[in-house]
Amino acid sequence: MSAxxxxxxxxxxxxxxxxxxxxxxxxxxxxxxxxxxVERVAEAARKLDxxxxxxxxxxxxxxxxxxxxxxxxxxxxxxxxIIAGVESVLVEKGYSVLIGNADRGPSHADSLVEDxxxxxxxxxxxxxPSRDVSDAARDAQREVSMxxxxxxxxxxxxxxxxxxxxxxxxxxxxxxxxxGHERIGHVAGPSWVSTGKGRRxxxxxxxxxxxxxxxxxxxxxxEWYQVEPGTTAALDLLGRHPDLTAIxxxxxxxxxxxxRAVRSLGKVxxxxxxxxxxNDMPLLDLMQPPMTAxxxxxxxxxxxxxxxxxALIAGEVVSPGRVLLTPTLAIRASTAPxxx
Amino acid sequence: MSAxxxxxxxxxxxxxxxxxxxxxxxxxxxxxxxxxxVERVAEAARKLDxxxxxxxxxxxxxxxxxxxxxxxxxxxxxxxxIIAGVESVLVEKGYSVLIGNADRGPSHADSLVEDxxxxxxxxxxxxxPSRDVSDAARDAQREVSMxxxxxxxxxxxxxxxxxxxxxxxxxxxxxxxxxGHERIGHVAGPSWVSTGKGRRxxxxxxxxxxxxxxxxxxxxxxEWYQVEPGTTAALDLLGRHPDLTAIxxxxxxxxxxxxRAVRSLGKVxxxxxxxxxxNDMPLLDLMQPPMTAxxxxxxxxxxxxxxxxxALIAGEVVSPGRVLLTPTLAIRASTAPxxx
DNA sequence: TGTCATCCCGCAATCGTTTGTATTGTTAGA
DNA sequence: TCTAACAATACAAACGATTGCGGGATGACA
Numbered sequence: 001m002s003a004x005x006x007x008x009x010x011x012x013x014x015x016x017x018x019x020x021x022x023x024x025x026x027x028x029x030x031x032x033x034x035x036x037x038v039e040r041v042a043e044a045a046r047k048l049d050x051x052x053x054x055x056x057x058x059x060x061x062x063x064x065x066x067x068x069x070x071x072x073x074x075x076x077x078x079x080x081x082i083i084a085g086v087e088s089v090l091v092e093k094g095y096s097v098l099i100g101n102a103d104r105g106p107s108h109a110d111s112l113v114e115d116x117x118x119x120x121x122x123x124x125x126x127x128x129p130s131r132d133v134s135d136a137a138r139d140a141q142r143e144v145s146m147x148x149x150x151x152x153x154x155x156x157x158x159x160x161x162x163x164x165x166x167x168x169x170x171x172x173x174x175x176x177x178x179x180g181h182e183r184i185g186h187v188a189g190p191s192w193v194s195t196g197k198g199r200r201x202x203x204x205x206x207x208x209x210x211x212x213x214x215x216x217x218x219x220x221x222x223e224w225y226q227v228e229p230g231t232t233a234a235l236d237l238l239g240r241h242p243d244l245t246a247i248x249x250x251x252x253x254x255x256x257x258x259x260r261a262v263r264s265l266g267k268v269x270x271x272x273x274x275x276x277x278x279n280d281m282p283l284l285d286l287m288q289p290p291m292t293a294x295x296x297x298x299x300x301x302x303x304x305x306x307x308x309x310x311a312l313i314a315g316e317v318v319s320p321g322r323v324l325l326t327p328t329l330a331i332r333a334s335t336a337p338x339x340x
Numbered sequence: 341m342s343a344x345x346x347x348x349x350x351x352x353x354x355x356x357x358x359x360x361x362x363x364x365x366x367x368x369x370x371x372x373x374x375x376x377x378v379e380r381v382a383e384a385a386r387k388l389d390x391x392x393x394x395x396x397x398x399x400x401x402x403x404x405x406x407x408x409x410x411x412x413x414x415x416x417x418x419x420x421x422i423i424a425g426v427e428s429v430l431v432e433k434g435y436s437v438l439i440g441n442a443d444r445g446p447s448h449a450d451s452l453v454e455d456x457x458x459x460x461x462x463x464x465x466x467x468x469p470s471r472d473v474s475d476a477a478r479d480a481q482r483e484v485s486m487x488x489x490x491x492x493x494x495x496x497x498x499x500x501x502x503x504x505x506x507x508x509x510x511x512x513x514x515x516x517x518x519x520g521h522e523r524i525g526h527v528a529g530p531s532w533v534s535t536g537k538g539r540r541x542x543x544x545x546x547x548x549x550x551x552x553x554x555x556x557x558x559x560x561x562x563e564w565y566q567v568e569p570g571t572t573a574a575l576d577l578l579g580r581h582p583d584l585t586a587i588x589x590x591x592x593x594x595x596x597x598x599x600r601a602v603r604s605l606g607k608v609x610x611x612x613x614x615x616x617x618x619n620d621m622p623l624l625d626l627m628q629p630p631m632t633a634x635x636x637x638x639x640x641x642x643x644x645x646x647x648x649x650x651a652l653i654a655g656e657v658v659s660p661g662r663v664l665l666t667p668t669l670a671i672r673a674s675t676a677p678x679x680x
Numbered sequence: 681t682g683t684c685a686t687c688c689c690g691c692a693a694t695c696g697t698t699t700g701t702a703t704t705g706t707t708a709g710a
Numbered sequence: 711t712c713t714a715a716c717a718a719t720a721c722a723a724a725c726g727a728t729t730g731c732g733g734g735a736t737g738a739c740a
Contacts, residue, residue, distance in 0.1 A: 004726095006725095006726060006727085007726065007727060008726080008727095016689075016690090017689065017690045017691080018690090018726090018727085019689080019690065019691075019692090019727095019728080019729075020688080020689055020690070022727065022728060022729085023689090023728090023729085026728085029728090029729085032687085032688075032689095033687095033688065033689075034687080034688060034689085037688080037689085051457065051458045052458070052726085052727070053399070053460065053725085053726050053727065054458060054459050054460065054727095055395045055398045055399045055404065055460065055725085055726080055727090056399055056695090056725070056726030056727040056728090057726080057727055057728075058395045058695090058727090059393070059395045059396050059399055059694095059695045059696065059697090059725090059726080059727075059728095060694075060695050060726085060727050060728045060729085061695085061727085061728070062695075064395060066438075074420050074421075074423045074424045074427065075420040075421050075424050075622075075639075076420065077417040077420065077622060077623075079420075080414050080415040080416065080417065080419075080420065081414075081415050083414045083439070083441070084414045084415050084441050084443065087414065087439065087440070087441045088441070091440070091441075091452075091455070096438050096440075096455065096459060097438065097439055098406075098436050098437065098438060098439075099423070099427065099437055099438075099439050100427070100431070100436075101423070101424050101427045101428070101431075103424065112431075115431070115436065116436075117391070118391045118392075118394065119394050119436060120393065120394060120395065227626065256626050281623075282415070282417060282623075283417075283621075283622075283623045286567065286596050286627065287626065287627065287628070288627070288628035299415075344696095346695095346696055346697090347696065347697065348696080356719075356720090357719065357720045357721075358696090358697085358720095359697095359698080359699075359719080359720070359721075359722090360718080360719055360720075362696095362697065362698060362699085363698090363699090363719095366698085369698090369699090372717085372718080372719095373717095373718070373719075374717085374718060374719085377718080377719085392696085392697075393695085393696050393697070395695085395696080395697090396695070396696030396697040396698090396725090397696080397697055397698075398697090398725095399695090399696080399697070399698095399725045399726065399727090400696085400697045400698045400699085400724075400725050401697085401698070401725090402725075681740100682739105682740090683738100683739090683740090684737105684738090684739090685736100685737090685738085685739105686735100686736085686737085686738100687734105687735090687736080687737100688733105688734090688735085688736100689732105689733090689734085689735100690731105690732090690733080690734095691730105691731085691732080691733095692729100692730100692731095692732105693728105693729090693730090693731105694727100694728085694729090694730105695726105695727090695728090696725105697724100697725085698723105698724085698725090699722100699723090699724085700721105700722095700723085700724100701720105701721085701722085701723100702719105702720080702721070702722095703718105703719085703720070703721085704717105704718085704719075704720085705716105705717090705718085705719095706715100706716085706717080706718095707714100707715085707716080707717095708713100708714085708715080708716095709712105709713090709714080709715095710711100710712090710713090710714100
């Protein structure tokens with residue numbers, strides 16, 4: 001709470017003009033000032049514990065050195081790694097990260113974007129569902145650099161970093177096929193969410209690709225990415241096809257829903273029915289049995305988004321469209337060779 | 341990316357001097373300017389989509405309207421609710437939240453504090469372990485308002501919002517006692533972490549309080565708050581006391597470690613041995629069996645910390661020391677009446 | 681000795697606000 | 711009619727930095 005030391009103090013201490021002190025302290029301009037003066041100023045700055053005032057600097061340079069990150073729900077463990085990834089690369093470059101938690105619905109996300117613009121962030125990273133993006137974000141894009149993460153927008157007008165769902169579902173389906181499964185079902189996410197539709201389509205594609213019959217009846221859509229809807233959907237699916245030996249869930253929570261459904265039918269997970277999740281969220285390996293899941297590199301997703309954003313801010317031309325990150329498969333006990 | 345509209349533009353549009361425009365737009369000074377002028381200025385501001393520049397304002401008023409939150413590990417689901425709580429009350433008041441992820445060790449936390457100070461945040465909320473706090477934080481406290489959350493510092497020189505571990509452990513022990521358990525063990529956290537020691541002491545206190553023998557031999561300390569060390573500690577404990585019918589774990593992950601230990605001994609959780617966790621992290625209710633756990637109100641913890649910080653910033657005298665938040669008990673299938 | 685580059689450095693404007701003080705115009709009181 | 715009081719607004723100085731521009735000192739060279 002004490003009086004801060006300003007550049008003026010440093011200049012006085014070093015016996016130079018404030019502008020000289022400024023140049024001396026700034027690496028990119030230090031070359032045009034006498035080396036020993038630079039040293040003297042640096043010494044003075046050190047002695048006085050000088051810290052440049054980011055507001056004053058930002059006011060002059062018209063950059064806040066901050067970027068906003070808007071998350072649909074901070075309490076969802078999924079977003080921790082994304083934030084961590086973003087933070088790791090931005091802090092490195094001297095930026096700081098403002099986070100906005102849009103847990104009060106789509107319009108809340110809009111107002112957060114608005115807030116961020118007021119604060120004149122240098123860039124924006126959005127992880128909110130695409131539907132929310134459309135309205136406020138588009139015109140925000142005119143004011144500030146912007147990158148989407150884990151979501152994309154239909155026309156790819158905003159650069160996006162997303163997981164390769166097609167490849168991910170492929171990993172799961174091929175894994176099950178290699179284990180000998182021939183009757184594989186899919187519990188899909190809501191079709192109005194981009195991932196819901198994308199993974200569903202990918203599922204049918206890969207089923208055909210591994211030589212099985214891509215019957216749309218093998219897919220049951222859950223109302224929402226939660227355990228309960230997953231159970232309901234799985235029960236429906238298993239009701240129609242009691243002979244299924246494997247289920248590919250569009251999401252970890254749906255997968256856990258499948259766990260419950262399978263158990264309630266008196267069958268054993270990983271023996272009678274194999275199940276795969278998607279995302280590989282924390283603790284999934286501690287479930288009983290540990291769940292095989294497609295792992296999406298969320299942390300890297302955040303890091304890549306941040307890097308791309310920095311490039312945009314720097315004015316580099318970034319090819320728009322979406323960057324696909326390749327998922328891997330974490331194989332655990334919920335999948336096993338088919339009984340027959 | 342377009343040219344921003346400044347107060348000057350608004351003033352020109354409204355046909356008044358810039359200072360008049362400033363006062364007209366500021367609710368606390370609008371009273372000293374002619375009401376119809378106020379309206380005219382407001383109209384102009386609306387028309388031009390004027391947004392005050394936070395940097396310029398902050399430079400003048402010496403406040404950034406931002407607070408820093410430092411988290412030991414953003415990827416840990418535990419901190420999501422804390423962040424959400426903090427964010428919810430701060431955004432409400434027009435502050436924005438800078439988050440720092442100290443996942444590269446204690447010194448990293450220090451450098452983040454340093455970064456935050458450079459940015460001249462109006463306040464700081466630290467959730468990092470107390471040991472890390474000591475060094476950099478103390479002198480940071482002289483420069484900026486500061487509140488700890490989920491951690492406290494020995495001499496209570498920094499206000500802290502923490503869960504009431506004593507009460508929480510009491511909930512678990514009394515619950516087990518009421519179920520008829522008489523031989524209850526404790527898998528403790530590391531004693532050099534404040535919660536480790538606190539919960540251990542509380543355990544022995546409550547064991548005595550419910551009329552059992554507070555034998556220190558009933559406690560086994562895990563090396564770290566993780567599953568694996570929990571298993572090791574539980575195996576040691578059960579090795580010494582094969583007749584234990586219940587274990588109070590100092591942490592959910594340690595509790596899951598106990599799950600493994602109990603299973604590896606061929607016993608059934610919730611039948612042969614009851615287990616309680618601590619924190620009640622997400623997904624704990626999806627474990628097999630769902631784990632009974634002490635639930636700490638993390639979101640409220642964040643919210644309270646933020647409120648207290650606002651009070652500090654406003655210059656109100658806040659009684660130092662720690663605020664204890666009362667936990668509750670989420671009773672699930674991992675605890676059941678004692679067999680005898 | 682005079683001229684000119686070269687190198688450092690100081691001067692001052694500027695970023696967009698807020699806010700203390702001066703100025704203007706209006707009205708009331710004597 | 712003159713002045714005091716007051717309201718409403720304008721002026722200008724900050725806040726702390728960056729940066730184009732100009733000027734003084736120094737040295738080289740003729």
